[in-house]
Amino acid sequence: MSVWNLKYKDESWDFRTADTKEYTHCFHTYPAMMIPQIARELLNQYGVEGEWLLDPYCGTGTSLVEASLFGMHSVGCDINPLVRLIATTKTTHISLNTLDSEINRINETFFELEFGTAKITDTPIPDIPNLDYWFSDEVKKHLACLLTLINKVEDKAVRNFIIVAFSETVREVSYTRTSTFKLHRIPAEKLENFQPDVFGIFRKKINRNKQGLITYLEKRKDVEASICDVNTVAGELPMPKPIGGYNLVITSPPYGDSQTTVAYGQFSRLSAEWLELPNARKIDKLAMGGSPNKEILKNSPISSAVEKIQSIDEKRAHEVNAFYIDLGQSIDSVANILSRRSTICYVVGNRRVKDVILPTDEFVAYSFGKHGFTHKETIVRNIPNKRMPKKNSPSNIVGQTSSTMNEENIVICQRTD
Numbered sequence: 565m566s567v568w569n570l571k572y573k574d575e576s577w578d579f580r581t582a583d584t585k586e587y588t589h590c591f592h593t594y595p596a597m598m599i600p601q602i603a604r605e606l607l608n609q610y611g612v613e614g615e616w617l618l619d620p621y622c623g624t625g626t627s628l629v630e631a632s633l634f635g636m637h638s639v640g641c642d643i644n645p646l647v648r649l650i651a652t653t654k655t656t657h658i659s660l661n662t663l664d665s666e667i668n669r670i671n672e673t674f675f676e677l678e679f680g681t682a683k684i685t686d687t688p689i690p691d692i693p694n695l696d697y698w699f700s701d702e703v704k705k706h707l708a709c710l711l712t713l714i715n716k717v718e719d720k721a722v723r724n725f726i727i728v729a730f731s732e733t734v735r736e737v738s739y740t741r742t743s744t745f746k747l748h749r750i751p752a753e754k755l756e757n758f759q760p761d762v763f764g765i766f767r768k769k770i771n772r773n774k775q776g777l778i779t780y781l782e783k784r785k786d787v788e789a790s791i792c793d794v795n796t797v798a799g800e801l802p803m804p805k806p807i808g809g810y811n812l813v814i815t816s817p818p819y820g821d822s823q824t825t826v827a828y829g830q831f832s833r834l835s836a837e838w839l840e841l842p843n844a845r846k847i848d849k850l851a852m853g854g855s856p857n858k859e860i861l862k863n864s865p866i867s868s869a870v871e872k873i874q875s876i877d878e879k880r881a882h883e884v885n886a887f888y889i890d891l892g893q894s895i896d897s898v899a900n901i902l903s904r905r906s907t908i909c910y911v912v913g914n915r916r917v918k919d920v921i922l923p924t925d926e927f928v929a930y931s932f933g934k935h936g937f938t939h940k941e942t943i944v945r946n947i948p949n950k951r952m953p954k955k956n957s958p959s960n961i962v963g964q965t966s967s968t969m970n971e972e973n974i975v976i977c978q979r980t981d
């Protein structure tokens with residue numbers, strides 16, 4: 565039976581009114597986050613308590629959080645150090661007592677600063693290229709002061725928790741437009757009036773995240789979760805912890821190369837630079853499809869779409885092709901460490917380039933098919949609440965946009981003995 569016959573729309577997967585920020589899911593935004601309800605429903609259908617889940621492109625760890633609530637151990641991989649930090653923090657058992665005493669210590673300093681009994685000392689401001697372009701002098705001083713306070717926190721898990729709130733604060737108090745994931749500065753005439761309350765914003769995030777943490781710790785099962793610095797295209801996946809391989813994959817890979825689809829690296833850059841994380845400016849190049857590839861994919865479900873694009877724009881066709889070569893290689897590596905009775909659930913969007921639709925869902929089913937997986941079904945859902953750019957530039961010409969993905973596909977394949 566063809567992939568198409570097993571593909572159907574199911575609006576019950578839209579989760580239109582669902583709270584997507586429960587538990588630690590509220591910690592930090594990120595482009596194209598999976599909504600927890602999808603992972604939760606898939607775990608209910610295919611998860612087995614005590615077994616192992618893999619998310620090869622885990623981002624901020626939505627599947628891993630849900631696995632720990634469900635009772636599955638999990639391993640996540642991502643090339644982006646900022647999201648690895650977020651995913652780790654979202655799945656870690658953090659001592660609420662230690663957290664409270666550190667929050668109190670920081671709040672006391674805020675109080676002294678606000679009431680003039682202390683002054684923001686000349687804490688060193690990190691040497692970040694172009695910093696003045698993105699932050700006012702006042703904001704830089706406040707962020708540097710915060711960082712100094714955070715660095716005094718000894719408990720690593722608590723420090724990471726506070727760093728995550730700091731990271732989201734950095735983006736919010738910068739001159740970046742919030743309407744886009746890319747780094748675009750707000751218009752010049754608005755700069756002067758932009759005077760964010762750095763400590764106030766940070767404090768709100770700490771309080772919000774603490775509430776999320778409390779509900780998470782109440783429900784979290786006693787399972788392992790580990791997050792690895794792994795480029796899944798390069799085939800360096802972590803050896804399976806369970807004997808025989810991972811049993812379940814719930815993941816959402818990138819929709820296309822970061823340069824023309826979702827700019828994960830640009831989104832993370834300012835925070836990553838303040839936190840001196842590695843590769844702060846290289847994530848989009850390291851991501852799938854980030855480097856050119858001369859090989860041409862033949863006889864795959866995307867081949868005819870790539871040929872059509874090629875007849876319009878050869879360069880774009882090569883970029884698109886490079887992404888699918890990477891995705892295919894990454895799937896080969898993932899399939900090699902899955903058990904003989906495993907299920908994969910890939911949430912993918914079929915993006916449009918030069919008005920040609922790329923059937924990524926079929927490509928995923930085809931790629932796993934080469935490793936003994938059978939396509940079970942593809943559920944099509946509307947995207948009412950995922951943070952995605954609703955418009956992109958398929959022509960890659962500034963100003964030329966068209967509506968992009970309003971739907972995504974949950975591709976489910978299974979390998980049985």
Ligand SMILES: C[S@@+](CC[C@H](N)C(=O)[O-])C[C@H]1O[C@@H](n2cnc3c(N)ncnc32)[C@H](O)[C@@H]1O
Pocket residue numbers: 594595596597598599620621622623624625626627641642643644647794795796797798815816817818819828850851852894
């Ligand atoms: C759609 S996002 C995942 C979002 C995640 N499900 C969440 O809820 O936050 C895709 C992720 O793939 C990562 N990525 C891109 N190329 C990768 C590669 N070659 N290996 C591992 N991760 C990669 C990106 O850094 C990004 O975080």
